[in-house]
Amino acid sequence: MKKLSKSPLYQQLVDAYNQRNSDGNAAQEREQAFTAFVEKGFPSNRDEDWKFTNIAPFLADDYSFELQEPAAAVLENTVQQARIPGLDSYTLVLVNGKINGTLSILPDASCFKLQQLSEVSDVNYFNTYKSEHVGAGNRMLALNTALFNEGYLLEVPASIVWDKPLHVIQLFAGEQNLFIQNRNVLVMGRFSGLEVIESVISLKDGRKLFVNNVTQVKVAEQASLIQYQIQHNQAEDRLIDFLEVVQEKNSRYDHFSFNLPGAELIRNNLEIVLNGSATETHLMGLYLVGDHQLTDNHTAIHHLFPNCDSNEIYKGVLLGKGKAVFNGKVFVERPAQKTNAFQQNNNLLLSDKAQVFAKPQLEIFADDVKCSHGCTVGQFDPESLFYLRSRGIGEDSARKLLVEAFMFDVTQRITNEPVKEYVQSLIYEKMENSFADTNTSVYG
Amino acid sequence: MLSIKNLHANIEGKEILKGINLEVNAGEVHAIMGPNGSGKSSLASVLAGRENYEVTEGEVWLDGKNLLDMKPEERAREGVFLAFQYPVEIPGVSNINFLKTALSEIRTHRNLPQLSAKEFLKMTREKQELVEFEAKLANRSLNQGFSGGEKKRNEVFQLAMLEPKLSILDETDSGLDIDALRIVSSGINKLRSPENAFVLITHYQRLLEYIVPDFVHVLYNGQIVKSGNKDLALELEEKGYDWLKEQFHGNAALNEQ
Ligand SMILES: Nc1ncnc2c1ncn2[C@@H]1O[C@H](COP(=O)(O)OP(=O)(O)O)[C@@H](O)[C@H]1O
């Protein structure tokens, strides 16, 4: 414990908790989570789930919890820049976790119920929306549970299907390095439908931003949700994201995770709980990891009921000294007969200094199931590269075509065309900037 | 157009080409024949710039430019085209996108204006007709799901699209049935002009019945051991290669004395 208390951030967090609950009336859930965090501190390489992702260097900086709302003009400009070209959508803008009514554009009031999470009492929150993963096992989640107080709670009523996607733009701003813990809740009513695109943007002029975010999603019976997570951040951003999705019977959930350069640290935890029969789940990931970046995706799918299909494809392209971690857990419990669970993880190393740690983990306790997983780590096929070049296609264009081909399994599933084009153009832009290093190191 | 002088090349430290000399002029068709393993594909690969071959000696000139100094894509832009013996499948790269990119980079290099989407489609259609290549290209990955014959025909179609000076066809005829062979040959004959030249690598005389060569060369053990006119192909068809091998080894034995 002594060692941990040396981290100023640890002490700051303990102080913040004690101050927040000086009346001694903290919700039991917060108290338990806080205890779990206090006992063991931040996750370290000794934890199985953090073996390859050492967050200690990122915690060593001085952080403040003081938020600062930027000027209206700055906000407006930033939101403008965050828009996805050609995307016709509603917009929900959050500034430091607070809903910004001026910049948000939302559909008719009958289509949703939106609340600021800080306006929901702890009693209400924990009785109604409590996470399935209370968080003792994941101390970053526990820390968030102990201390979160901002975020949004969006409910889509039964049978409402939005006519346009929703772009959620989260902006963070402060005068110093920031450590932020928000929690968002999205509840999809029965037979409802929505497509959400999420962007996180920091406005801090070179100062550091550490976001320990938790999102809880509930997809009720027959409802359908498509969620696009676009992580396209600055080097000083450190993102730890925990997303829990609970699906009820006959629901469908599609998740796309795009992890692009250049946040130094990205750690995504995705926990899917299939809490009913005949559900359909698609988890699609693309990670492009640039020089000096660490991108870690931990996913888990819990098959608890019969006749559920899950399909997971994560593809990674690594440049320079980039490092990626993929851990995909699939649990098929005894009652989950007739499960179809498919998982695939492919990695393309474009530099001999890049590293990948990939671990598929299937635990199957039912007997009548179809499950498969595959994991590859490779480089460009020299035959393919030569074929393209022999047709006059320059080396960079040829690599670009091959990266595009590599990612095709995922990109072809993006049904939203503007999002697809936006993500692809970001990928090419990032790659072009990095080819200068890789040209010499791989095919010199 | 093409001038190969005393070309020696290694792969993985083993000498495969052992002093090739060949002159190809515009308007000509040359056939290169020879038993398996004699170095025909290696010669084609060295000309196209495959990087695992190491040229140890000799020169290759294309219209006064040093081919060996160029990257594979530069050779293609200068007008060298290799129809592969084993075309690769590239899942996820669309045929159309691939052709568009290739044509655009080649046209940029040749100072030709870029084609509009409409012009590109028109050209694609025309060239497909010219070489009677009916396979549907849109929304399909490069060579994926193509039969062996379709892949070979796709090579000839690409040749038609990219309009090279010098085309090297590496066993484009093998794996084709007689109808496909006739179609491919007639496509190539239509593409022949006084400005371009063809090097046909083949095992079989039958291709040369459709595309009549000006010269026939026999490549054996990394060297051109015999050259002649189209009658040489007939002679090879009749007698096989054994007599050549004997003669070659006999000469080698004599030389060593
Ligand atoms: N990648 C390679 N590594 C080692 N040897 C090779 C390789 N490719 C070809 N060779 C050798 O080079 C020689 C010539 O092969 P090739 O050019 O394919 O002949 P051909 O096309 O006339 O049948 C053969 O002995 C073959 O084994």
Ligand SMILES: [Mg+2]
């Ligand atoms: Mg060959």
